[in-house]
Amino acid sequence: MTTTAELNRLLDVIEKDIAPLTAKGVVSGNKLFGAAILRKSDLSLVVAETNNETQNPLWHGEIHAIKRFWELPAGERPDPKECYFLCTHEPCSLCLSGITWSGFDVFGYLFSHTDSAESFAIPYDIQILKGVYAVPDPDRDAPAPGRDLYNRVNEYFTSINLAEQVSASGEPDLIARVRTIGELYDELSATYQQGKGNAGIPLS
Numbered sequence: 001m002t003t004t005a006e007l008n009r010l011l012d013v014i015e016k017d018i019a020p021l022t023a024k025g026v027v028s029g030n031k032l033f034g035a036a037i038l039r040k041s042d043l044s045l046v047v048a049e050t051n052n053e054t055q056n057p058l059w060h061g062e063i064h065a066i067k068r069f070w071e072l073p074a075g076e077r078p079d080p081k082e083c084y085f086l087c088t089h090e091p092c093s094l095c096l097s098g099i100t101w102s103g104f105d106v107f108g109y110l111f112s113h114t115d116s117a118e119s120f121a122i123p124y125d126i127q128i129l130k131g132v133y134a135v136p137d138p139d140r141d142a143p144a145p146g147r148d149l150y151n152r153v154n155e156y157f158t159s160i161n162l163a164e165q166v167s168a169s170g171e172p173d174l175i176a177r178v179r180t181i182g183e184l185y186d187e188l189s190a191t192y193q194q195g196k197g198n199a200g201i202p203l204s
């Protein structure tokens with residue numbers, strides 16, 4: 001369970017460190033996904049980044065943050081196991097793998113894959129997980145209906161749905177903050193959707 005103070009701090013990072021970068025990114029045609037790497041000990045910021053697919057289609061917010069993290073001088077870079085990986089949106093297959101291969105063992109996200117598909121009109125997370133990884137093998141049983149598209153808790157990482165944690169907290173202030181951040185991301189999404197297709201991103 002994430003405490004109220006921790007949830008407030010994570011929402012602060014989304015609002016004050018990630019979203020301002022994303023506001024600039026979407027204007028130049030990048031998607032609205034962002035990420036930050038924090039120290040678990042005090043949730044202080046190590047790196048915040050946003051999607052930069054106009055430069056390289058692999059620079060999703062999470063991967064861009066990982067790239068920046070590993071570019072830090074070794075003496076300034078905490079052990080990934082001492083870090084909390086914060087994602088604005090539930091990571092796609094690329095970013096799930098990037099987080100795993102980089103040794104981070106926990107991440108939290110505010111908006112789910114379903115939110116990305118339904119509220120932000122970016123369906124690729126679910127489509128790629130189904131299309132590339134979970135195509136039923138005709139020689140075996142089809143996956144059980146409704147099963148998760150990846151193991152949200154596994155030997156490499158634990159993922160935390162922050163919106164669920166906020167709902168479970170029952171704290172009106174936190175619930176209101178998430179609503180406000182949702183409105184902010186609706187605006188960022190509108191900017192991205194207006195200009196998408198013009199920036200040369202393969203899956204836009």
Ligand SMILES: [Zn+2]
Nearest residue numbers: 060092094095
């Ligand atoms: Zn991704």
